[in-house]
Amino acid sequence: MMVVFVVFSALILFNINRLTSILCTQKEIPEEKHPKIFRTINIYITILLISSYVEILYT
Structure with a gap:
């Protein structure tokens, strides 16, 4: 189960x-x-x- x-x-x-990369490109967000x-979304x-x-583990 864990491997899946x-x-x-x-x-x-x-x-x-x-998708985040595509969004940054489309909205022309500065490289800085x-x-x-990316860090915020990944967290x-x-x-x-x-x-x-x-939740799956304990139900």
Whole structure:
């Protein structure tokens, strides 16, 4: 179960980062802000994935 969830999570993070990159390009966000945007989104998505895993684990 854990291996499937880790693979699924990696795919989600990859797709979210790809979409964030597209968003930054479309909205013409300055390059200096890209690391902060990516870091913030990755932290939020990681928290969401960990809470989902804990919820699945204990139900």
